[in-house]
Amino acid sequence: xxxxxxxxxxxxxPETRGGGEDTVPRESTEDRVPLHRRKAAxxxxxxxxxxxxxxxxxxxxxxxxxxxRMSRSPMAISGAxxxxxxxxxxxxxxxxAPYSPTSQAWGGEVFPNRNEFVGPxxxxxxxxxxxxxxxxxxxxxxxxQTLMVGVVATLVGFLFGALLGGTAGACSVLGGRWGRQxxxxxxxxxxxxxxxxxxxxxxxxxxxxxxxxxxxxxxVGIAQVPIFARLLRGAMISQGNREYVLAARALGVRGHKIxxxxxxxxxxxxxxxxxxxxxxxxxxxxxxxxxxxxxxPDASFPEWGTMLSEAQRFLSTAPSLAVYPALGIIITALxxxxxxxxxxxxxxxxxxx
Amino acid sequence: xxxxxxxxxxxxxxxLGGLSILLFVWLQRLPGGPEYALLPDDATAEQREALxxxxxxxxxxxxxxxxxxxxxxxxxxxxxxxxxxxxxxEFFLRFPATFELAVSAMIIAVTIGLPLGYLAARRRGxxxxxxxxxxxxxxxxxxxxxxxxxxxxxxxxxxxxxxxxFRLSPGLSRTDITGFVVLDGLMTREWDVVWDALAHLVLxxxxxxxxxxxxxxxxxxxxxxxxxxxxxxxxADAKGLRRNTVRTRHVLRNALLPVVTAVxxxxxxxxxxxxxxxxxxxxxxxxxxxYAATQxxxxxxxxxxxxxxxxxxxxxxxxxxISYSLLDPRVRAQ
Numbered sequence: 001x002x003x004x005x006x007x008x009x010x011x012x013x014p015e016t017r018g019g020g021e022d023t024v025p026r027e028s029t030e031d032r033v034p035l036h037r038r039k040a041a042x043x044x045x046x047x048x049x050x051x052x053x054x055x056x057x058x059x060x061x062x063x064x065x066x067x068x069r070m071s072r073s074p075m076a077i078s079g080a081x082x083x084x085x086x087x088x089x090x091x092x093x094x095x096x097a098p099y100s101p102t103s104q105a106w107g108g109e110v111f112p113n114r115n116e117f118v119g120p121x122x123x124x125x126x127x128x129x130x131x132x133x134x135x136x137x138x139x140x141x142x143x144x145q146t147l148m149v150g151v152v153a154t155l156v157g158f159l160f161g162a163l164l165g166g167t168a169g170a171c172s173v174l175g176g177r178w179g180r181q182x183x184x185x186x187x188x189x190x191x192x193x194x195x196x197x198x199x200x201x202x203x204x205x206x207x208x209x210x211x212x213x214x215x216x217x218x219x220v221g222i223a224q225v226p227i228f229a230r231l232l233r234g235a236m237i238s239q240g241n242r243e244y245v246l247a248a249r250a251l252g253v254r255g256h257k258i259x260x261x262x263x264x265x266x267x268x269x270x271x272x273x274x275x276x277x278x279x280x281x282x283x284x285x286x287x288x289x290x291x292x293x294x295x296x297p298d299a300s301f302p303e304w305g306t307m308l309s310e311a312q313r314f315l316s317t318a319p320s321l322a323v324y325p326a327l328g329i330i331i332t333a334l335x336x337x338x339x340x341x342x343x344x345x346x347x348x349x350x351x352x353x
Numbered sequence: 354x355x356x357x358x359x360x361x362x363x364x365x366x367x368x369l370g371g372l373s374i375l376l377f378v379w380l381q382r383l384p385g386g387p388e389y390a391l392l393p394d395d396a397t398a399e400q401r402e403a404l405x406x407x408x409x410x411x412x413x414x415x416x417x418x419x420x421x422x423x424x425x426x427x428x429x430x431x432x433x434x435x436x437x438x439x440x441x442x443e444f445f446l447r448f449p450a451t452f453e454l455a456v457s458a459m460i461i462a463v464t465i466g467l468p469l470g471y472l473a474a475r476r477r478g479x480x481x482x483x484x485x486x487x488x489x490x491x492x493x494x495x496x497x498x499x500x501x502x503x504x505x506x507x508x509x510x511x512x513x514x515x516x517x518x519f520r521l522s523p524g525l526s527r528t529d530i531t532g533f534v535v536l537d538g539l540m541t542r543e544w545d546v547v548w549d550a551l552a553h554l555v556l557x558x559x560x561x562x563x564x565x566x567x568x569x570x571x572x573x574x575x576x577x578x579x580x581x582x583x584x585x586x587x588x589a590d591a592k593g594l595r596r597n598t599v600r601t602r603h604v605l606r607n608a609l610l611p612v613v614t615a616v617x618x619x620x621x622x623x624x625x626x627x628x629x630x631x632x633x634x635x636x637x638x639x640x641x642x643x644y645a646a647t648q649x650x651x652x653x654x655x656x657x658x659x660x661x662x663x664x665x666x667x668x669x670x671x672x673x674x675i676s677y678s679l680l681d682p683r684v685r686a687q
Binding site: 188189192193196200203280284287288291292293294308309312315316319322326329330333334337338341 | 367372493506647
């Protein structure tokens with residue numbers, strides 16, 4: 001199972017580099033799995049890869065190697081720049097925002113029913129919204145709320161997913177025949193969850209629990225559980241066949257100790273990559289839930305998804321009200337996606353060129 | 354082959370069983386539960402208790418689950434709180450509209466996505482490739498309902514190129530045979546109806562197609578790139594086969610396998626996506642109905658819809674499996 005480092009070091013066969021294409025023939029799990037299970041297979045592939053590479057003893061570690069490759073990819077750099085700007089704005093938003101996002105200080109200048117809106121001007125850089133609030137301040141403060149929705153939703157998916165997947169993985173690796181049964185049962189449940197469309201799961205939670213920002217975060221997060229679970233389990237199983245696990249067992253280390261302090265830390269890589277991608281999905285899904293009327297009923301405190309769904313009403317008369325939050329969502333999601341995808345590629349020796 | 358199909362059908366039983374339990378637990382045990390969705394927020398404890406009893410929620414878990422299964426087997430998904438009619442009937446009534454929309458979206462996604470992905474792979478690293486990859490990432494990151502709104506405002510309201518709502522222009526007379534407007538029009542040769550219906554499908558179809566289009570483009574690109582690196586392609590080139598022969602017979606044919614399967618699966622997700630697009634264009638399909646259900650907390654409709662989507666997903670999965678095994682003997686051997 002352990003891959004010899006030399007087989008995947010940078011000075012590979014000439015045609016890999018010369019051809020400039022992904023010429024490494026595929027003999028991974030992806031080919032064996034029926035291809036309709038691509039979603040699952042993609043997740044598994046990521047898990048497997050990170051497992052393979054983590055004991056690459058060649059000077060730089062996997063992560064440093066990946067970082068080196070990412071720092072040359074324009075995709076990764078643009079993603080990182082977007083994410084960095086977004087994070088800075090979100091963190092320092094109270095300092096950046098010139099006005100209070102909830103104060104309707106210019107309420108007397110905006111009349112939505114008469115189609116009178118105020119566009120960008122010196123004191124309000126992005127103009128005013130339909131209640132006479134400063135759009136720029138709302139966007140800036142909204143960045144923080146949006147970040148919170150993304151982060152909390154991702155954490156929910158991560159925590160529950162890691163719990164399920166970690167249990168399944170640990171049982172499968174260390175639990176013997178009985179453990180594999182447990183693993184099997186958990187995985188069947190996860191596969192079924194994977195069969196339910198993400199957004200619909202979120203819609204039911206939100207529809208039944210009632211609309212609020214907490215609901216959105218929970219709903220979006222729960223929908224991500226099966227992906228995280230599958231990923232962590234895959235990584236743990238791939239780690240479970242390592243010599244160091246065998247060594248720990250031979251030394252008489254207890255099962256749960258091996259699982260938690262040996263296997264788990266080494267299996268976190270793919271989960272971290274997935275978290276980046278999930279942040280993007282979470283922000284988009286949260287916007288969709290807001291549009292369905294399941295988001296924060298109190299729209300006074302800004303969040304991009306809520307702002308966007310509120311502004312739809314004025315799209316034909318004052319499109320900028322919707323366009324600003326929409327652009328915020330699109331660009332941020334794009335940033336996280338670019339970063340996640342290029343990280344995944346950077347960690348995948350097969351895609352190296 | 355037959356054995357394979359039978360085996361896959363048998364494997365469906367535990368999947369469907371598990372799925373039904375999962376859904377049942379999911380829907381019944383959520384905090385609040387159905388009685389909170391059905392009753393106004395200020396209902397008294399007695400009212401809640403009475404409703405619980407009338408819904409059978411005071412029965413043991415297994416009894417509730419079995420009656421849930423029995424009802425589903427009989428096609429009883431409950432009664433819509435909005436219209437007071439059976440949920441399944443409401444779905445059947447609206448199915449043709451959503452089906453037409455989903456098919457148009459798929460046609461758009463495939464006819465643009467496949468060639469685009471293929472060209473992007475052939476001209477890797479060029480501006481075209483960059484645009485295709487960037488465009489598909491952008492497509493995935495754009496909220497579908499926002500895209501729908503933008504399309505509506507620009508092409509329907511500003512430019513007036515396409516109608517902005519409904520399946521047909523009001524006042525247009527048509528003969529209803531199957532409920533599928535385009536099909537009916539073709540059968541009765543009412544060309545004005547066909548034309549009008551198609552015009553109504555363009556914008557919602559485009560909006561709904563955005564995500565499948567992005568996925569198909571990226572998948573085709575990746576798949577073609579992968580196949581172009583295979584040994585047999587190099588061998589074919591080395592044998593001196595003509596480039597076009599290699600491209601069509603060796604590259605394209607093998608590269609399209611995973612894409613075709615993905616198309617099948619994306620088709621299922623279109624129904625879920627319809628909730629976000631149909632409502633924008635007041636398109637009278639299942640999506641608009643479910644959108645209204647989320648607004649009204651129409652609990653039976655939501656349950657029914659999820660059940661429908663989940664079942665559809667499982668069966669599409671089965672079809673994909675079977676068709677795949679026809680194309681690739683290795684799958685059958687597993």
